[in-house]
Amino acid sequence: MSVVACHAEGEACDVVVGGIPHVRGQTMLHKQIEFMSHHEWRRDQLLNEPRGRCGLNAVFLLPPCSLGAKCGLLFAKNDEYVPVSVSSMIAAAHVIVNGPDAEIDRLKIPTTRFTFDTIAGAVDVDVNLKRESSNGFNIPKCQAVTVHGIPSFVFGLDYELDLYGLGQISIDVAYGGVICAFVDADSVGVSIHDGNGQKMIEIGERIKNALRELHDFVHPVQADLHGVSTVVFTDRVDRDNSGSNTRKKTNMAAVISPGRLDRSPSGTAVFARLAVLYARGDISKETLSCQSIIGTRLYGRIRGKTMVDKYEAILPSVTGRAWIHSLKQVGMNPGDPFPEGFRGADQWGPDEYKRGRTVTYDPHNLELPSGW
Structure with a gap:
C-alpha cells in the first residue's frame, strides 16, 4: 500500500493513496461491506503493531460512487469504521492538493472546493491555498481545510x-x-x-x-x-x-x-x-x-x-x-509471524477487549443487492 502519513492538529492519519485492488459497490456503504469482507486484513496490517499503533487512523482513497465527487473515503479506526472522520478528511484534502500526486494546475487560489463521497453522504470541502515560491516554482500551499459537515x-x-x-x-x-x-x-x-x-x-x-x-x-x-x-x-x-x-x-x-x-x-x-x-x-x-x-x-x-x-x-x-510528515510503502514479508499485526495489552487494554470490535457502526449484517 502507498501511504502518505499526516497529522491533523495532532491526530495521526495514514492516507492510503494506492495499492488497494478494485472494491466493488454501487454506494460507499456497499464498498465498505466489500472492503470489510475481503480487505479488512489490510486495515489491521496498517493500524496494528508493529506497523501501526493504537493512536493511528487510516483513510482509504477509493473511486467515488456519487457523480461529481473527487473521491470516495473509507474511514478506519483501530476498533471500528465510522461514517465520518473530520481529521481524516482534513488530512486527505491536504494530501490531494499538496501530496506527491497533486494536480497543481487544477487548483484554484485562494480556495479550491471538491466533494468527498462518504457513507454519510456527499461532504463538501474547501481548501484554502496560498501561492508560495519554492526552487523557482510557484506552488499553491494548503493553509487550512474547511469541512462542511453533515446535519x-x-x-x-x-x-x-x-x-x-x-x-x-x-x-x-x-x-x-x-x-x-x-x-x-x-x-x-x-x-x-x-x-x-x-x-x-x-x-x-x-x-x-x-x-x-x-x-x-x-x-x-x-x-x-x-x-x-x-x-x-x-x-x-x-x-x-x-x-x-x-x-x-x-x-x-x-x-x-x-x-x-x-x-x-x-x-x-x-x-x-x-x-x-x-x-x-x-x-x-x-x-x-x-x-x-x-x-x-x-x-x-x-x-x-x-x-x-x-x-x-x-x-x-x-x-x-494538516501536515504531511512521511511517505511510505507498507507491505508484508512472507516470513513475518504477524502478517496482520498484534495488539499488546499495555497499549490496547485486556485481551477480551482488544480482540473485540466496538459495535458502533457495523454493516456486516446488511444485505448486498440481489445478484451481488
Missing part, C-alpha cells in the same frame, strides 16, 4: 447518570458523524489538560459503557449507526477576546476507541458540540474555537439549519490544518 442534532440534554464513586452526573448526547456524549469536566472532578489524560480515559470509558447499557441511541435514518462512540469532556464557553466579538472559545477532550484521548479536539465532536450549544441557546452565528489537550485548535461554525426526521439539526462546518 448534526441532539438526541437529548441532561441525561442523569449515576456512577459509583462519581455520584449523579448530567450528560448531553448528540450526533455529529458519530454519537457523542458530553460531560462537564468540573462535574466529575477533572480539568482538561494532558496530565489528567488517564483519569479522563477511565471515567470516559465508564460513562460510555453505562450509557450503552441504559440507552440505545439510534440514528433515525441510518439504523446501523447506534450507540455512543465518543465521550467528550468540556468546560465553559467564553468570549474569545483575542479575535473579533463574533468568536467564542472552549476546551475539549474526546475519549475514543480503544480507550485513548484524541490529540485534536475531534472534528465530529465539534459538530455535535455545536448542536448542543445551539439547542441550549449558547451559540448562533459565532465561530467556536475548540482547543485540544495539546493546544491545537479546530474552528467550528453553524452555516444553516435543517431537519433529520423528527430532530431539529444544524449544518456545521469545521476548519483545521
